[in-house]
Amino acid sequence: MKLNLQTPIIAAILLFCLSIHAQQIIVDDSFTAQQLVENNLVQGCVEVTNITSIINGSINGFSSFGYFENASSSFPFENGIMLSTGSAASAGNTQNTNPLNEGTVAWGTDPDLEATLGIDNTLNATSIQFDFISTSSSIQFNYILASEEYFAEYPCLYSDGFAFLIREAGSGNPYQNIAVVPGTNTAVNTNTIHDEIVGFCPEENNAYFEGYNIGDTNFNGRTTVLTASANILPNVQYNIKLIIADQTDRNFDSAVFIEGNSFTDSVDMGEDITTCDSTITLDANTNNALATYVWYFNDTVIPSQTDSSLLVTTDGDYKVEVTVPLNSGFCTFEDSVNIVLNSIQNAESLSDIIVCDDISNDGSENFDLSIKIAEAEATLPSASYTTTFHINQTDALNNSNSVLNYLSTNPTQTIYYRTQNGSTGCIYIGTFNLIINPYLTITNPTPLTVCSAGGASVPLTDRDDEISNDNSNYNVNYHYNLADAESGLNPIASPYAPSTSNETLYVSIVDITTGCHTTTTLDIQVNVNPAINPDTQMLDACDSDGDGYDTFDLTQNIDDVLQGLTNVTVTYH
CATH class of the missing domain: 2.60.40.10 (Immunoglobulins)
Known part of the structure; x- marks a missing residue:
């Protein structure tokens, strides 16, 4: 929290009744540069003098700077001042989807902008400058750059000139631009902050690009909120210039919005x-x-x-x-x-310990909690720690009833770990879970029997539902040996052609939800078809009474069919 006790100069601002779009900012271009700086920009223990605007849109009959309010829009700043390369009023007030291309070639530039940025061919410049003395060693203010050049491939090719220039007054030193991409010395403009434009250029610092056609201004796109700051000497006079200009031609205007009363010095001890x-x-x-x-x-x-x-x-x-x-x-x-002070800190949640219940399926398993010590301490700054484990938060806070091996009887049990720094005494408390997944409920399959005259195939999947008890979460596979079944490797394709008359295959069953698995076996028996005389047998009879019917003994040629084969049952159909 910051509070400034200096009595501010407050300007009475009358905003004309305007017919505006519900999501548009309001811009009032009726104020002088001195009114804007003194009443809407500077706050705090800062003395401001010599406020001027030598270059602006007045040569074209309009004001290119003004006061703005976000009104009912979502614009990030509640109010502030803005400088444009066109008419200030065109930035908002009413929705305008036409390109903003205001200003003529008669409206010139500020040579300090070109000299500092190393550019040329700028025009339609708006510049406000003033001297200030601050009582602290730093100065800062918040701003947003908006532009019509956030359109198509233009950010890859063009950018308007924009800078906040500062230097010690009367020193003759070169100006320093403090409107730079955070963490760099790169000047902020549409060419240095934009999204990837596919087919034309990669993104440039797009973390600071807010987006296109947001709608609360009439510009095509804008940056996020940025902060310009400078380290200065207290009680020393400095000169600052706020400048924006078109480059190369007057087309596609740009503007900078500066948050109201954000040009300030202060003392900042940080957050709570x-x-x-x-x-x-x-x-x-x-x-x-x-x-x-x-x-x-x-x-x-x-x-x-x-x-x-x-x-x-x-x-x-x-x-x-x-x-x-x-x-x-x-x-x-x-x-x-x-x-x-001396507060107990919340530590990160650790990964859970997950096990599958054993064949008893009694819902209880023993856990070795010591395997989580290294993981708990790895999340903290490098130091010597003591870590204990507790069943509830109260025990963790009081460092009582610690456990190292724990028999859990719950499907999910939360464990609290307490890690204490041996040097500072700092205590961190976090959690992880012990999870017991149930043992698989399966049925040992009945043998799979097939009759064959040689080369028969066995449909192994016919036993899937029997083994899994129709559980759709179980995945069943068949293997040649127990090792493959336990590891899930080398499953046998179905149908399967046995190589001997009696075989035993190993079956792996995996719960696809929990990952738990078990094994069983499947016996396969191949029976050889009886070798009989396949020729068609003829039975003769005489119709003695002429009615076309007679009685046949179907067994009379059975010896010709079986040809000595025994232990078989013969039926007729």
């Missing part, structure tokens, strides 16, 4: 802190030798604590007030933070 450390040092240093510091604990002044840093040994709310001379008076700004 929860740590397992027993102490922590807060740093509020502004690098201003004239600054004075007052520290508060739970809204009470801490006596004799006037340094820019504070050693914290107790949980609570801490605040610092920094007072610096500004003009003929003083300026105060502050920051606050909540501190929680």
Whole structure:
């Protein structure tokens, strides 16, 4: 949390009643550069002077800078100032799907932009510059670049000129551009921040590209929120220029939107802190030798604590007030933070230990928890740790009733692990699960019998449903030996041609959901068909009474059929 105690200058802003698109920002181009900088850009212990705009769209009869509000749109900034290479009002207010190509060749450029970026042929430039003195050692503000050049393959080929230029006033030193891609010295523009354009060019820093045709402005695309920052000397005057310009021709305008009151100095101790450390040092240093510091604990002044840093040994709310001379008076700004020390930290969840129940299928298995020690400690900073395991969170917090080998009788049992740093005493608590998957319920198959005159094939899959008890989650395969069945390797294709009259195959059954598996065997018996006389037998009879009927003894030629074969049963059909 940051609060500035300097009384700001507030401008009364009248926005005309406009008929606008529901998702459009509102832009008011009626303000002077001085009004925009003093009332809508600068905040904090910053003294601003010499505000001017020498180059802008006034030569073409319109204002190319203005004040904006996000209104009912989703634009990231609530309000701020904007600079454009065309009319400022065209950036929003009403939806306009036509290309923004405003400005003539009579509208020139700012030579400092071209000199700093090493470019030429710029025109339609809008520049606002001012001098400032800050009471701290850094300055920053947030901005978004939007452009009509986010269209088709144009980001691969073109970019408008854009820069925030800063230097010590009166030094004659070259300007430094602070509108750069984060972590680089690369100037921000449509050519250096865009998605991949298939067939033309790869992406460039696309993590900072928000997207195309978002709709809250009339530009084709825009960047994410970016931050321009510079390290400076406190109480020293600097000059800054905010510049944007078309390059090569006046077509396809661009604009920069700067968040309102984001040009500021401040003290920032960071977010609230929860740590397992027993102490922590807060740093509020502004690098201003004239600054004075007052520290508060739970809204009470801490006596004799006037340094820019504070050693914290107790949980609570801490605040610092920094007072610096500004003009003929003083300026105060502050920051606050909540501190929680010696806290137990949440550790990462570890991978589960998963086992299959044994053949008893009693739902209980013994687990060796020590195999998780290395995994638990690998997630933490390198140090010497002691790790224990507990059945519930209370025991883990109190470091009581630890277990190392645990007999679990639940399908899923949560285990809490507690890892303590031997040097700092920092404690981390996390979890993992013990999972017992059920043993497979199968039926040992009946033998598979086939009759053959030689070369018969056996449909092994005929026994799948019998073995699996019609469980569709079970995958059944057949193998030549037990080792293959246990490993699931070298399954036999079905149908299968036995090589002997009696064979035993090994069967693997896998639960495709849990991965649990078991084995059984399948006996195969091949019976040889009886060798009989295949010739057609003729039975003769005389019709003695002339009625066309007579009685036949079907067995009278049985000896001719069997030809001495015994132990067979003969039937007639």
